[in-house]
Amino acid sequence: MEFDPLLISRIQFAFVVSFHAIFPVFTIGLASYIALLEGLHFKTGNPAWAQLSRFWTKVFAVAFGMGVVSGIVMSFQFGTNWSNFAQMSANFLGPILSYEVVTAFFLEAAFLGVLLFGRDKVPRGTHLFAAIMVALGTFISSFWILVANSWMHTPAGVEFQDGMLHVRSWAEAIFNPSFPYRFTHMAVASFLTGSFVVAGVSAWYLLKGHKVEANRKALSMCLWMILFLAPAQAVIGDFHGLNTLEYQPTKVAAMEGNWETQAGAPLLLFALPDKAAQENRFEFGIPKLASIILTHEADGVVPGLTEVAPEDQPPVSIVFWSFRIMVGIGFLMIAFGIWGLVLRLRGRLYEPGRFHRLLPLMIAAPFIAVLAGWFTTESGRAPWLVYGMINFSEGVTPSLTGWMAIVSLIGYMSVYAVVYASGGYYLWRLVKGGMADVEPGSTESGAHPKRPLSAGGPIGNTAPAAPIKGEWT
Secondary structure (H helix, E strand, O other): OOOOHHHHHHHHHHHHHHHHHHHHHHHHHHHHHHHHHHHHHHHHOOHHHHHHHHHHHHHHHHHHHHHHHHHHHHHHHHHHOOHHHHHHOHHHHHHHHHHHHHHHHHHHHHHHHHHHHOOOOOOHHHHHHHHHHHHHHHHHHHHHHHHHHHHHHOOOOEEEEOOEEEEOOHHHHHOOOOHHHHHHHHHHHHHHHHHHHHHHHHHHHHHHOOOHHHHHHHHHHHHHHHHHHHHHHHHHHHHHHHHHHHHOHHHHHHHHOOOOOEEOOOEEEEEEEEOOOOEEEEEEEEOOHHHHHHHOOOOOEEOOHHHOOHHHOOOHHHHHHHHHHHHHHHHHHHHHHHHHHHHHHOOOOOOOOHHHHHHHHHHHHHHHHHHHHHHHHHHHHOOEEEOOOEEHHHHOOOOOOHHHHHHHHHHHHHHHHHHHHHHHHHHHHHHHHOOOOOOOOOOOOOOOOOOOOHHHOOOOOOOOHHHHHHHHO
């Protein structure tokens, strides 16, 4: 049996990046939340803020570690599966990825130890400063990664010379046309992800009657964030879509399932795109709404997929449906934000009910939306690695065989199954164990951690499990 090394390499990269992306989008938002909690505790001295910070710092430690491990694997693939691309783009991507390590990773590494192990061992102001620096480091890291990714979608400031891309303007390349929209979109997605995770866990704890004061504070804070950020994300997404229409019209055509360039294009709510026939089957939509959204005119012209050859079209079905999954979850987030506001105005925000039972289920929603968004934008770029400059077939490693690619893919899948199952189980145990008691002026006990996951600390209280269960009942 013969395997296509290009296809397997694309599947492998999609698999690895999908498992990696869910961790940075969570830790970026969570790091800022922890810094806020540390600031509130520093200002007020309320032990509830310290209780929340200690607990979520443990969760952050595990998620951050898993994100680092999965991120390292991605860089290997540039050499093993995409060596031609790595060589052709090295003059830009090489320095950019190095800047991410020097300016962000070193910053995070320097202060992460203080954040995780320095509580009650360093002055409170120093610990707060460490939390702020870790949060800043996550944003700097995302800045450089989004610079690299945005440049691949809307390349600028470079030119081809002797088969390689050379930078003629670093400012144009770094601040390429799509970067501001992508960075803002991803930053807000990170805050929404952190908010829904914390809100979901807090609602579950309130149903159990566990650490009521602290979790009421956490739930209230996160619902305010969701109320304002979920609609803001829709507006940001609209601006991002207009930018994509200008620089990547074929991607927008795939997102809309629009085959022929037309004025007054409908917004398709359902369709089964058929790339072979270059048409949709069983389509149902709202007349003219796609033109209104994309051009702000009822008779605005929306580009069609047939403007390019079939081999230059992205996988339309993937782009079409992943975009709708992302948008659908976005509206669901807005609905939960409004629902929380209604309960708050009625004075029933903390009364256990359907809202508190459903909110934990929404923990998965932002992660699914992020993955759907990545599938939309990355699949929509096909068949280009660097849009309009380097395609997939030009970037793949020439000596790579299908069997080499399939063996490495199976290896990644096997290792990830063990690593992520173990990490997920540990996170579940951490959440199930509950929050440890914190008294004013108390200090952490125990020796310096030495195990890889010891930053997560003991799972729950150091007391036996029975008292925790009794407290919840």
